[in-house]
Amino acid sequence: xxxxxxxxxxxxxxxxxxxxxxxxxxxxxxxxxxxxxxxxxxxxxxxxxxxxxxxxxxxxxxxxxxxxxxxxxxxxxxxxxxxxxxxxxxxxxxxxxxxxxxxxxxxxxxxxxxxxxxxxxxxxxxxxxxxxxxxxxxxxxxxxxxxxxxxxxxxxxxxxxxxxxxxxxxxxxxxxxxxxxxxxxxxxxxxxxxxxxxxxxxxxxxxxxxxxxxxxxxxxxxxxxxxxxxxxxxxxxxxxxxxxxxxxxxxxxxxxxxxxxxxxxxxxxxxxxxxxxxxxxxxxxxxxxxxxxxxxxxxxxxxxxxxxxxxxxxxxxxxxxxxxxxxxxxxxxxxxxxxxxxxxxxxxxxxxxxxxxxxxxxxxxxxxxxxxxxxxxxxxxxxxxxxxxxxxxxxxxxxxxxxxxxxxxxxxxxxxxxxxxxxxxxxxxxxxxxxxxxxxxxxxxxxxxxxxxxxxxxxxxxxxxxxxxxxxxxxxxxx
Ligand code: GDG
Numbered sequence: 001x002x003x004x005x006x007x008x009x010x011x012x013x014x015x016x017x018x019x020x021x022x023x024x025x026x027x028x029x030x031x032x033x034x035x036x037x038x039x040x041x042x043x044x045x046x047x048x049x050x051x052x053x054x055x056x057x058x059x060x061x062x063x064x065x066x067x068x069x070x071x072x073x074x075x076x077x078x079x080x081x082x083x084x085x086x087x088x089x090x091x092x093x094x095x096x097x098x099x100x101x102x103x104x105x106x107x108x109x110x111x112x113x114x115x116x117x118x119x120x121x122x123x124x125x126x127x128x129x130x131x132x133x134x135x136x137x138x139x140x141x142x143x144x145x146x147x148x149x150x151x152x153x154x155x156x157x158x159x160x161x162x163x164x165x166x167x168x169x170x171x172x173x174x175x176x177x178x179x180x181x182x183x184x185x186x187x188x189x190x191x192x193x194x195x196x197x198x199x200x201x202x203x204x205x206x207x208x209x210x211x212x213x214x215x216x217x218x219x220x221x222x223x224x225x226x227x228x229x230x231x232x233x234x235x236x237x238x239x240x241x242x243x244x245x246x247x248x249x250x251x252x253x254x255x256x257x258x259x260x261x262x263x264x265x266x267x268x269x270x271x272x273x274x275x276x277x278x279x280x281x282x283x284x285x286x287x288x289x290x291x292x293x294x295x296x297x298x299x300x301x302x303x304x305x306x307x308x309x310x311x312x313x314x315x316x317x318x319x320x321x322x323x324x325x326x327x328x329x330x331x332x333x334x335x336x337x338x339x340x341x342x343x344x345x346x347x348x349x350x351x352x353x354x355x356x357x358x359x360x361x362x363x364x365x366x367x368x369x370x371x372x373x374x375x376x377x378x379x380x381x382x383x384x385x386x387x388x389x390x391x392x393x394x395x396x397x398x399x400x401x402x403x404x405x406x407x408x409x410x411x412x413x414x415x416x417x418x419x420x421x422x423x424x425x426x427x428x429x430x431x432x433x434x435x436x437x438x439x440x441x442x443x444x445x446x447x448x449x450x451x452x453x454x455x456x457x458x459x460x461x462x463x464x465x466x467x468x469x470x471x472x473x474x475x476x477x478x479x
Contacts, residue, residue, distance in 0.1 A: 002049070002051045002065075002072045002130065004129045004130055005129070005130070005131075005132060006130070006132050007049075007050060007051040007072070007130045007131055007132055007135060008048060008049075008050075008132050008135045008136065008471050008473070009044070009045070009048040009049070009050035009051070009135065009136050009137075009138070009473055010050065010051050010052075010053060010127050010130050010131045010135060010136070010137045010138070011041055011045060011050055011051070011052045011053065011054075011137075011138050011140065012053045012054070012123055012124075012127050012137060012138070012139045012140065012144055012147055013037060013041075013052070013053075013054045013139075013140040013141060013143075013144065014054060014055055014087075014091070014140075014141060014143035014144060015033065015037070015054050015055055015056070015057070016033075016052060016054035016055060016056045016073050016075060017032060017033060017037075017038040017041075017042070017052060017054075017068075017071070017073070018030040018031060018032055018033060018056060018068055018073065019031050019033045019056060019057050020056045020057055020058045020060060020063075028060075030056070030066075030068055032068075032069070037140065037141075037165065039238065039239050039242075039451060040236060040237075040238075040451045040454065040455065041138075041140075041455065042071070043451070043452050043455065043476035044452075044455040044456075044459065044473070044475075044476040045071055046070060046071070046476075047474045047475065047476050048473055048474050049072070050071075050072070051072045051073075051074060051130050052071060052072065052073050052074065053074045053076060053123060053126050053127055053130065054073075054074075054075070054076060055075070055076045055077075055078050056075045058078075059077070059078060059079060059080055059083065060077070061077050063075035063077060074126060074130060076122065076123060076126060078119070081115070082115055082118075082119055083315075085109075085111055085112045085114075085115035085116075086112070086115040086116050086118075086119040086143075087143070088313065088315055088316050089107075089109065089111075089112035089115065089116075090109075090112040090113055090115060090116040091116070091142060091143045092313055092316055093106070093107050093112070093316060093318075094106050094107060094108060094109075094112060094113075094177075095142045095143075096142070096166070096279075097318075098169060098173060098174070098176065098177060099142060099166050099167055099168065099169050100166065100167060100279045100372070100373040100374075101167070101169065101173065101372065101373045101399075102173060103278055103279050103372045103373060104278050104318050106176070108176075108177070108178055113178070113179055116146070117146060119143075120144060120145070120146035120147050120150060120186070121146075121150055123144060123147050124146075124147045124150035124151040124154060125150075125154065127139075127147065127151055128151055128154040128155045128158075131155060131158055132471075133157055134157050134158070134159070134471050135158055135159070135471060136158070136159045136160075136161065136459075136462065136471065136473050137151060137158050137159070137160050137161070138160075138161045138162075138163065138458075138459075138462075139151070139160065139161065139162045139163070139190065140162075140163055140165065141163070141164060141165045141166070142164060142165075142166055144162075145162075145164075145183050145186045145187055146182065146183070146186035147162075147186070147189075148160050148162050148186060148187055148188070148189030148190035148193075149185055149186045149187075149188065149189030150186070150189065151189060152189040152190075153189075159191055159462060159463070159466045160189060160190045160191055161190055161191065161192045161194065161458060161459075161462040162187055162190035162192070162193045162194065163193075163194040163195075163234065163458065164193070164194065164195050164196070164200070164375070165196070165236065165375050165376070166196075166375040167196065167197075167200055167373055167374075167375050167401070168195055168200035168201075168203050168204050169203065170203050171203060171206055171207050171210065174203070174207055175211075180207075180211060181211055181212060184204075184207055184208055184211055184212050185212060187204070188208065188212070188214075188221065188223065188229050190229065191227075191228075191229060191230070191462060191465045191466045192229070192230050192231075192232065192458070192461055192462045192465050193229065193230070193231045193232075194231075194232055194233070194234040194458055194461075195231070195232070195233050195234070196233065196234070196235050196236060196375045196376050196401040197233050197235065197401050197404060198233040200233070201219060201231040201232055201233050204231050205218075205219065205221060205231050208221050219231050219232050228465065229465075230461070230465045232461060234454055234457055234458045234461075235376060235401060235404065235405060235449070235454070236375075236376050236378070236451065236454050237378075237381060237446065237449050237450050237451045237453065237454050238378050238381045238382055238385060238446070238450065238451055239450060239451050239452075240381070240385040240446045240447050240450045240451075241447070241450065243358060243361075243382050243385035243386050244385050244386065244388050246354065246355065246358040246386075247358045247361065247362050247385070247386035247387075247388060248388055249358075251355065252355055252358045252359045252362060253362065255355070255356065255359035256359045256360075256362040256363035257363070259306075259359060259360065259363045260363050263304050263306070263346065264301075264304070264341065264342055266300075266301065266302060266303055266304045267301075267302045267303065268298075268302065268303045268365045268366065268428055269303070269304055269305075269306060269363060269364045269365050269366070270289060270303060270304070270305040270306070270364065270365070270366045270367075270368055270424070270428075271305075271306050271307075271308075271360060271361070271363075271364030271366070271367050271368065271383075272285060272286075272305070272306070272307045272308065272367075272368045272369070272370075273307075273308040273310070273357065273360065273379050274308070274309060274310065274369075274371075274379065275309075275310045275312040276309040276310060276311060276312050276319065276322060276323055276326070276349070277312055277313075277319070277322075278318060278319070278322050279371050279372055279373055279374060280370070280371045280372075280374070281370035281371050281372050281397065281414040282307065282309060282326055282370075283322075283325060283326060283329060284370060284414055284415075284417060284420065285368050285370040285414070285420065286305065286307065286326070286329055286330065286333065286345060287329070287417065288417050288420040288421045288424060289305045289344075289345070289368075289424060290333040290336075290337060290344060290345075291417070291421060292421055292424060292425060292428075293337050293344055294336070294337065297425055297428075298428065300337060300338060300339055300342045300343075300344050301342065303428065304342075304343070304344060304345070304346060305344065305345045305346070305368075306345075306346045306348070306360065306364065307330075307345055307346070307347050307348070308348045308350070308352070308360065309323075309326065309347070309348070309349050310350070310351045311349060311350070311351065323349070326347075330345050330347045333345055357382070358386055361382060361383045361386035361387070362386050362387075364383070364392065365391075365392060365393065365428075366392070366393045366394075366395060366424070366427045366428060367379075367380065367383040367392065367393070367394050367395065368395045368424065369383075369394070369395065369396045369397060369400060369402075370395070370396075370397045370412065370414040370420065371397050371399060371400050371414065372397070372399055372414055372415070373399050373400075374397070374399065374400040374401060374402070375401050376400065376401035376402050377396075377397075377400040377401065377402045378402075380394060380396050380400060380402040380406060380409070381402060381406070381446055384406065384439070384442045384443055384446050385443070385446055385447075387439050387443065388443075390435070390436045390439045390440050390443065391432065391435050391436065391439060392435065392439060393409075393410065393427035393428075393430055393435055393438070393439075394406065394409040394410065394427075394438075394439075394442065395409065395410045395412060395420075395423050395424055395427050396409035396410065396411055396412070397411075397412055397413070397414045398411045398412065398413060399413075399414065405445050405446075405449065406442050406445065407441075408437070408438035408439075408441045408442050409438070409442065410423040410424075410426060410427050411423075451476075452475075452476040455475075455476045456475040456476055459473045459475065460475075
């Protein structure tokens with residue numbers, strides 16, 4: 001267990017990679033939380049015996065640092081009010097919709113902002129406490145944008161990287177934020193600010209020039225105190241080899257066959273897997289699918305849609321409304337188009353272990369990923385990684401970061417329902433040669449750019465921005 005002041009690598013993220021749960025005998029315990037961030041950061045954490053600072057969910061107050069599966073974890077506490085104002089409020093009611101092209105309307109409340117400042121300060125102080133002299137601190141995501149500057153003030157010796165997992169909006173939208181300058185200055189505390197796509201990095205640099213008035217040249221920002229900050233694109237990825245291995249395994253193959261049988265062995269299965277979030281475009285995609293049946297292009301005997309909607313942010317009003325809307329839509333579609341034992345849509349409001357996810361990817365013919373805006377979308381990449389037989393079709397929104405790399409998917413505009421219908425139908429009708437051509441190309445991309453490569457390139461760049469400072473960070477990829 002790392003002691004304060006001893007960690008050469010500190011990760012700061014809103015969430016810890018584990019959730020606080022009640023075990024079967026009623027005592028509290030820890031469970032590994034699903035999701036991309038954990039898998040993405042775990043290898044570099046392990047290679048460097050890092051410390052991870054984050055919130056485990058809930059309001060329990062007296063949690064002590066502990067070790068879980070070889071990782072040193074420092075749990076941060078949160079009060080009910082902070083969950084309301086910082087987490088549900090400023091993070092998910094202000095920043096999330098603002099950074100996703102105003103897909104929903106962001107709310108601006110001063111008490112939410114105050115809470116955001118207070119929580120960021122606490123995280124920064126804890127990071128300052130655990131980091132060793134000249135250590136590297138890697139801060140993650142939109143909930144923590146003030147941490148870099150706060151941390152730099154406390155510990156100027158540190159090398160600080162920041163990575164944003166969601167999009168960074170164009171100046172025209174970001175400008176609405178009453179605290180725009182504070183956020184930009186918060187981020188500028190880092191030596192390297194990483195984004196999913198080059199466009200987001202360019203948005204950031206432009207805003208810094210316009211709003212803060214610093215000199216910039218391409219990806220570099222020159223601060224008056226002589227420091228240089230770099231902004232850059234580091235598209236995140238997945239553990240491609242790990243997913244492929246899982247997908248090839250016998251239990252997963254069996255489970256995949258079982259699922260298809262349980263669905264009534266239709267000719268084709270469409271699949272959607274998303275957190276239940278209004279940015280993901282679930283409603284429009286289910287409508288498009290149902291219209292293809294209603295128009296007579298295929299029948300419920302030919303094709304079914306499996307939609308997994310993972311529960312998310314259930315205390316936030318907009319998410320409750322969305323859930324009701326999807327419930328109603330699925331009910332209506334199944335009522336109108338289904339037959340006994342043959343619903344058009346199999347709808348699952350639940351989360352699953354990784355093996356079940358792999359079985360779903362393996363059994364589905366057409367993966368449908370249609371966000372209105374998405375930083376990357378790991379589900380699209382995971383599907384590709386699981387298709388080791390070079391079959392299966394990916395229908396992908398051009399507004400997902402993943403569309404920059406997965407050019408051979410059927411790319412769609414999720415606002416254009418007819419366009420989406422045409423792409424779903426094409427993917428449904430595509431022959432093996434066409435599918436193989438597209439899938440092989442996408443698989444090459446994914447295998448060359450996996451998550452270890454992502455973490456290593458970020459760390460290498462961070463070291464390059466501050467070459468004279470900081471200890472070396474060992475790469476995640478062990479060769
Ligand atoms: C944000 C950005 C960006 C989901 N349900 C289960 C489960 N998952 C895993 C998936 C995937 C991850 O969670 C979801 O990642 P996405 O990228 O699809 O979406 P967000 O949660 O919105 O993530 C996004 C990402 O950060 C990383 O930077 O790509 O744009 O919005 O890995 O497999 N895993 C398990 N059970 C589930 O039920 N085990």
